[in-house]
Amino acid sequence: MSYHASRRALLTAAALAAVTAGGAASVARGSRPTPDQPRPAPDDPRPGDRAPGPEHAARLLGRMSLEEKVGQLFVSRAYGHSATDPDPADAEKNLAQFRVRTAAELVSRYHLGGVIYFAWARNTRTPHQIAELSNGLQRAAAATGAGVPLLLSTDQEHGIIARIGKPATLLPGAMALGAGGSTAAARRAGRIAGTELASMGIRQDYAPVADVNVNPANPVIGVRSFGADPRAVAGLVAAQVGGYQGAGVAATAKHFPGHGDTETDSHVGLPVMRHTRARWEELDEPPFRAAVAAGVDAVMTAHIVFPALDPSQDPATLSHPIVTGILRERLGFRGVVVTDALDMAGVRQKYGDDRIPVLALKAGCDQLLNAPDLALAQRAVLAAVAAGELSEARIEESVLRILELKARRGLFADPYTSAERVDAATGTAAHLAAADAIAAGTTTLLANPDKLLPLDPGAAPRLLVTGTDPASPSGTTGPPTSVLARELTALGCRASAVAPARAVAAAPGHAAVLVCTYNVPDGESPQRTLVTELLATGVPVVVVAIRNPYDPARLPRCAAELATYSWTDVELRAAARVITGAVRPAGRLPVPVPGRYPLGHGLAYG
Numbered sequence: 310m311s312y313h314a315s316r317r318a319l320l321t322a323a324a325l326a327a328v329t330a331g332g333a334a335s336v337a338r339g340s341r342p343t344p345d346q347p348r349p350a351p352d353d354p355r356p357g358d359r360a361p362g363p364e365h366a367a368r369l370l371g372r373m374s375l376e377e378k379v380g381q382l383f384v385s386r387a388y389g390h391s392a393t394d395p396d397p398a399d400a401e402k403n404l405a406q407f408r409v410r411t412a413a414e415l416v417s418r419y420h421l422g423g424v425i426y427f428a429w430a431r432n433t434r435t436p437h438q439i440a441e442l443s444n445g446l447q448r449a450a451a452a453t454g455a456g457v458p459l460l461l462s463t464d465q466e467h468g469i470i471a472r473i474g475k476p477a478t479l480l481p482g483a484m485a486l487g488a489g490g491s492t493a494a495a496r497r498a499g500r501i502a503g504t505e506l507a508s509m510g511i512r513q514d515y516a517p518v519a520d521v522n523v524n525p526a527n528p529v530i531g532v533r534s535f536g537a538d539p540r541a542v543a544g545l546v547a548a549q550v551g552g553y554q555g556a557g558v559a560a561t562a563k564h565f566p567g568h569g570d571t572e573t574d575s576h577v578g579l580p581v582m583r584h585t586r587a588r589w590e591e592l593d594e595p596p597f598r599a600a601v602a603a604g605v606d607a608v609m610t611a612h613i614v615f616p617a618l619d620p621s622q623d624p625a626t627l628s629h630p631i632v633t634g635i636l637r638e639r640l641g642f643r644g645v646v647v648t649d650a651l652d653m654a655g656v657r658q659k660y661g662d663d664r665i666p667v668l669a670l671k672a673g674c675d676q677l678l679n680a681p682d683l684a685l686a687q688r689a690v691l692a693a694v695a696a697g698e699l700s701e702a703r704i705e706e707s708v709l710r711i712l713e714l715k716a717r718r719g720l721f722a723d724p725y726t727s728a729e730r731v732d733a734a735t736g737t738a739a740h741l742a743a744a745d746a747i748a749a750g751t752t753t754l755l756a757n758p759d760k761l762l763p764l765d766p767g768a769a770p771r772l773l774v775t776g777t778d779p780a781s782p783s784g785t786t787g788p789p790t791s792v793l794a795r796e797l798t799a800l801g802c803r804a805s806a807v808a809p810a811r812a813v814a815a816a817p818g819h820a821a822v823l824v825c826t827y828n829v830p831d832g833e834s835p836q837r838t839l840v841t842e843l844l845a846t847g848v849p850v851v852v853v854a855i856r857n858p859y860d861p862a863r864l865p866r867c868a869a870e871l872a873t874y875s876w877t878d879v880e881l882r883a884a885a886r887v888i889t890g891a892v893r894p895a896g897r898l899p900v901p902v903p904g905r906y907p908l909g910h911g912l913a914y915g
Contacts, residue, residue: 380420392445443510474783499552536899
């Protein structure tokens with residue numbers, strides 16, 4: 310028996326067992342299709358039907374055309390807030406890029422296996438709207454020939470990457486959780502996030518980030534990582550996998566084989582990882598090994614060149630030695646391998662858009678994410694099968710893994726959601742309180758040489774808040790200086806926010822000036838100039854690093870320095886409570902700050 314044939318047999322058995330278990334678990338939740346949903350044929354594992362047995366999955370794969378099988382491999386963007394009634398501008402974008410007007414038509418025409426939601430594609434206005442979009446897309450999938458439900462996904466890492474904002478719960482991101490150091494908190498955050506995503510019909514999250522960030526100059530990972538200690542990162546990754554998947558959402562550990570020590574953003578270039586094989590095994594491998602041991606549903610590849618693991622200079626996404634040789638064979642991963650987005654520059658440097666999906670499948674990937682030209686990508690895969698470069702058995706191998714994942718997440722039994730589920734799960738008082746409780750343990754007090762902090766809110770100190778106001782990750786919070794001023798005022802201070810251009814003149818007469826900093830570069834910069842000029846006024850200056858904790862090392866020493874790791878409201882609320890002593894600082898640096906603070910540094914109030 311050939312490798313592909315024997316592998317197919319093994320995967321078929323595993324997939325069928327998972328389909329039975331996954332379907333039964335979902336039916337136990339008791340949901341039923343609404344009257345306008347297409348009714349399944351008897352003995353057919355379609356959405357809303359009874360728990361599918363092993364024979365159903367075998368029949369499903371057997372009756373799928375090659376085009377339908379290939380379609381299952383693709384996860385695409387789609388424009389618009391509605392599956393069938395997008396705004397005219399979004400309909401035009403769908404028409405220009407896909408030759409269809411609606412997301413529902415996109416699913417039908419290309420036999421899609423999944424759709425990824427983006428804020429910039431105008432998919433994520435409100436939780437109720439997202440749920441309606443999800444249901445519309447699932448109805449479109451149910452009406453196709455194969456009737457396979459979609460795996461709907463998004464990047465909801467929390468912290469600085471959040472596609473869905475308020476009224477959904479926004480939680481501390483990875484490095485904040487790393488500063489908190491609690492696997493229980495990380496698991497709880499994943500469970501809350503997963504519960505809310507599932508209520509909106511989203512059953513795959515491209516999180517957690519398993520990269521170990523050891524490079525302060527890393528432009529794309531940074532605070533998306535739990536930290537620089539591989540053992541600590543591994544524990545937090547495994548905890549988040551358990552949290553997400555315990556809520557019924559597929560977790561996705563990324564970006565394999567590790568993106569934490571690069572200085573190029575793979576969205577715009579092709580990073581090269583210079584670690585030796587031994588260094589990779591010591592630093593980058595442990596979190597992915599922990600994710601696999603925790604039963605992670607999916608692993609996402611990185612668009613990076615890693616010469617020590619594959620000297621071909623191919624990016625990892627297209628590398629058979631990395632995807633199959635290391636992830637599959639060395640780590641024993643049997644789940645779904647999803648590419649990072651195929652429209653990113655990192656994977657498009659060496660090959661054309663027609664070759665990339667074929668090479669990704671040959672490397673061992675299963676899901677092809679966000680191809681820049683979906684029609685071209687599908688034609689290329691079909692042509693590769695016709696030419697014998699890819700066997701149909703190889704396609705089926707990936708389709709079986711995808712079907713197994715969909716069944717494990719209950720999609721064959723119940724792919725739909727409802728407004729009632731959204732209301733019961735999303736942005737609840739309990740979730741919001743839990744987010745605040747988790748964030749309370751993450752703010753890190755880096756410096757407090759004269760014990761300026763905590764400020765006494767009982768004295769109603771006058772405070773000035775200034776600095777950088779980056780846009781909210783989700784578009785629903787901030788601006789950070791205003792939020793911090795508001796929260797400090799709510800705690801008893803008299804705080805006001807002012808633009809940097811007016812801050813120096815406004816500083817005299819205040820008890821302290823709080824400066825929100827964001828990715829301060831080395832050398833001279835407007836942020837460094839602002840802090841220097843504020844120090845010259847004689848008013849105590851408190852630096853609040855609202856993204857990277859490396860900022861204080863690039864600034865003059867101040868009366869106090871804190872790190873929040875993100876600038877959404879929940880982190881800024883936690884910082885305000887630390888500043889006023891409402892909570893004690895408990896965070897510890899999960900990364901070293903070169904030239905200033907070691908790994909694990911963090912002060913407490915005496």
